[in-house]
Amino acid sequence: MTPSDCAAAKINLQIDENEFIASLDPLNADDLLPIIPQFNKNHNVNGLIELANQIMPSEADVRSWDYYEANAAVRDVGFLLGSLKRHRVEPCSVIPNLEMIMKMLSEKTFLPPRDTLLHYTVWNPCGTRRRTYTGTLDEQCLIESVAMAMSPLVKAIYLLVELHRIPIQSAAFKAVCDRINIHFQKVIEGIVFARRHVSLSYFSKELRFYFDPVMIGDREYLGPGAVEMPMFVFDHLLWSSNCMDEEYDTFKKTYVPYIHWEMREIYHRLENKPNLIDKGIDTIITRGIASDPVVCESMKGLYSIMQQLKSFRMPHKTVAEEAYSHVIAGKNKPVCPLKSDFHELRDNGSGGYSPGILSHILKLSNQKMERLNEYVRPNLKPGLCHALSGSASR
Numbered sequence: 001m002t003p004s005d006c007a008a009a010k011i012n013l014q015i016d017e018n019e020f021i022a023s024l025d026p027l028n029a030d031d032l033l034p035i036i037p038q039f040n041k042n043h044n045v046n047g048l049i050e051l052a053n054q055i056m057p058s059e060a061d062v063r064s065w066d067y068y069e070a071n072a073a074v075r076d077v078g079f080l081l082g083s084l085k086r087h088r089v090e091p092c093s094v095i096p097n098l099e100m101i102m103k104m105l106s107e108k109t110f111l112p113p114r115d116t117l118l119h120y121t122v123w124n125p126c127g128t129r130r131r132t133y134t135g136t137l138d139e140q141c142l143i144e145s146v147a148m149a150m151s152p153l154v155k156a157i158y159l160l161v162e163l164h165r166i167p168i169q170s171a172a173f174k175a176v177c178d179r180i181n182i183h184f185q186k187v188i189e190g191i192v193f194a195r196r197h198v199s200l201s202y203f204s205k206e207l208r209f210y211f212d213p214v215m216i217g218d219r220e221y222l223g224p225g226a227v228e229m230p231m232f233v234f235d236h237l238l239w240s241s242n243c244m245d246e247e248y249d250t251f252k253k254t255y256v257p258y259i260h261w262e263m264r265e266i267y268h269r270l271e272n273k274p275n276l277i278d279k280g281i282d283t284i285i286t287r288g289i290a291s292d293p294v295v296c297e298s299m300k301g302l303y304s305i306m307q308q309l310k311s312f313r314m315p316h317k318t319v320a321e322e323a324y325s326h327v328i329a330g331k332n333k334p335v336c337p338l339k340s341d342f343h344e345l346r347d348n349g350s351g352g353y354s355p356g357i358l359s360h361i362l363k364l365s366n367q368k369m370e371r372l373n374e375y376v377r378p379n380l381k382p383g384l385c386h387a388l389s390g391s392a393s394r
Helices: 003-024 033-041 045-055 057-063 067-086 098-109 137-163 172-195 200-205 207-211 231-240 246-258 262-269 278-288 294-321 356-379 383-394
Strands: 214-217 217-219 335-337 341-344
Touching: 003 045, 003 067, 033 045, 033 067, 045 067, 057 067, 067 098, 067 207, 067 214, 098 214, 137 172, 137 200, 137 207, 137 231, 137 262, 172 231, 172 294, 200 207, 200 383, 231 246, 231 262, 231 278, 231 294, 231 356, 246 356, 278 294, 278 356
Parallel strands: none
Antiparallel strands: 214 217, 335 341
16 A cells, blocks of 8 residues: 555545544433523523533443544533533532543543544534534534534645655655645635634634633643644644744643544654655755756645645634734723623633734744745756745745
């Protein structure tokens, strides 16, 4: 089996996995969970607690489940965890044996003992079976936007893995770069869809509160958030695996536990090893093959991927800044009355970071693009490097 065949097989397996987990209902919750939006709207904490106790699995249930059933169960329990925390109730304080059950499920899912972005989006059923906190169109579109982007991103990541195995002197290198760009364009379409169909005001004043961390045992676990998309794995393979920036390194390591186990394996395999851009530059320097037209096309391919990445990061940064504009403006006014008290707007995303981290990552990736230009363009034939110069000026 060729590397390309392996990548295609893994992509298909993960897509099938998403659909299969979404199809499962191990807690028999399909007819019960649709009431969650009403409970949340009415601040009916007792109703949420009763529903949680009604659907919670037993130890015997969990022991009998496989990986897929366990993840479907975590998905459904997760909507109750997030709902209770939105009303300032720690789930473990009101649901008996929750800590033990969630830790048992974690051993089956290879994920933290709570729901993640995967559970909230690609493992969430479509149509009338879809689980939501609010039932609003904004939330439906938020879920859909991530689902739109997740599978293409995973496909692009597997192709980057394949690219690590292909010599830069091979014509196949540029061909794979082109395929990556096709998939990544769909990732960009996902963020554009969210910008058009999800009210940023509604997100920051309502939806954001369902993604707060919850305590399981003696530690806090992050809620589902867009930051749990494996975008940092894409970065890792392309330009950042050996990045020495402490802030970005801490950022990546914070979210590694919350991504799919296959993405984690990819991340760890390349940790502190050369990324694609550095490998390409080093090969050109050590072998003196800058004038090779195939090598030039390969480097143009890498540059075009970096341009695509920038095309994603700019609107993503804008969306985050607008959603948390109260932080940038230095304001934090109380909103969303909950009976006798108020929630305050969150200063950070559900992953715990402020929008400023996106500017920092964009700065680091731009520095890598500059290095690509610095080491590659001067060594290319004038006619060949013109295309890179044109790309850089756009």
